[in-house]
Amino acid sequence: MVKDFSALVGELKALREAETEAQGMLDDAERRAEEIMRETTEEVARINARIEMDVANAYGKMQERMKESVAAHERKLDEDFNEEVAKLENKANERTEAAVRYVVEQALRTEV
């Protein structure tokens, strides 16, 4: 129980100081909360930036694989082509003379 006025003032002052201290705690907590949210926003930005990087890296690797696949396919086709052309030309060379003879005969064939 308050005994006198000066003691009452002292107690009120002490309570006001406690309120100020409490408000300080709350202000600190709010600032820290804001800081946490700012850091969170930055972290989200970093996460999103990493997507771009990951996708770009993956796409780069896919393109490399694509080039390799297409190049391998083209090499195979070239090999097949050379092999086919060699076979084709051998066969055609063997048959050209007969074909020429036949066409010449047809060109010289008259209806009378």
Add this chain to the structure above:
Amino acid sequence: MPLSPGSEAIRRRILEEAESRAKRILSEASSKAEETVRAARENAEKTRRARIEEREVLVKEKIERQMAEASVDYHGRLEEKKTEAVNRVFEEVAAQLNAFTAEKGYGAFLFRLIVESGVKLGGGELLLQINGRDRDRIQAATLRKAAKTIEEKANQKTTLELSDDEGNFSGGVVASKLGGGVFVDNTLEERLKLVQRELTKEVEAMLHGE
């Protein structure tokens, strides 16, 4: 100066409540932050996967397109080679036909060409164009003989006359009705074109078939 017990209790309560609210503020902020980051990571993973899959589809389509183009090109090049071989046959035929004009049998062949042309025109008064070299081969008697043969085959009185214009071709004849626009082109060049049109498929089969 020490506070009275009542005031001290109030002071402690003020500070305890403040501390508790401060802790709650920080805890809520931390939870919200954790949730935000977790959701961001989850979304990021979904987005990353979706975009990579999207690009995989694009790349797969591109590979298939490029491979298909390469295959079409392969078949095109192979066809070109086949066509080259066929063309070589007709080039050789052209050379042999040209060489034939200097051979012994060519005179008789030219006679047959004249008769064939005349019969196709149905006989009558016909004008023949031949090249300069062949003029020596076609004598008046040859023309009479040819006219007679045409007459017999076409059942039409026939006369043959050599044109003064020399034909610019390697051999054969261009025959036309006198005074009319109807003509038969029986030159070696034309016969070559004809066999080329008619026999290309056959020659392809001869060269490249089983």
